[in-house]
Amino acid sequence: MKRGLVAALLAGLLVIGIASFVPGPNPVQAAEAAASERTITVTGRGQLDVKPDTAVVSLGVTELRSTPMEAYSALNASITKIADALKGMGIKEDQIQTSVFNLSAEYDWTQDRGRQLVGYRATNTLTVTTQELDKVANLIQAAVEAGANDLNGVSFSVKDSDKLLEEALKLAVGDARAKANLVAGELGARVARVKSVSIQDQGTSLVKARAEMALDGMAAAAPVPVFGGTSTFSATVSVTFELE
16 A cells, blocks of 8 residues: 555656656747847828818907996996997807906006006907908907907917818828838838837917007008918827838
């Protein structure tokens, strides 16, 4: 009985010993296989320059009076007149939004008298959005003639910006693949598949036109030209291809 048990134990140890000597993955061979893998990394760029289709005009009025109620009443009358003038130019009410509405005391300071109350200033700024870009200059002119004395500027944008960014991204991917195919062909290789890809940058650069000018006497002048320029949508991708 003891001899059988000893024999069984020896047989088990022999199996374990043989298993421990089964050759595993060779680190040198694995390193050589990794080194033999051929890849190429390229950067693709895509860009679209388009004309804007939307203009946002920021303008309003500020009134200075001796009492808060006088300033508020004057502001109310002025902004109503400006809004009516804009509507008379075809602007709908849902295209006009109040962006600033403020009433505060205003002080002056001199060496002799120190701080003195000048009055109360009420400010109301409207944001006007329109797709009729050819009317922007006339809209500003109409608002100034109606009493607007605060012009913050004009900005331009494109409504369907997401679609244009997608198109720029497609151009970037196509540019990356074309570059990889060109270089691989020159090296006598062929692009097999994509190993990795990353989007390094994606965005839009909107050209903005700002109108900063003295408004005194502008009502009697001709409308100031406003130019929309272009909007640039761009995307950049980095792609690593495997070669064969």
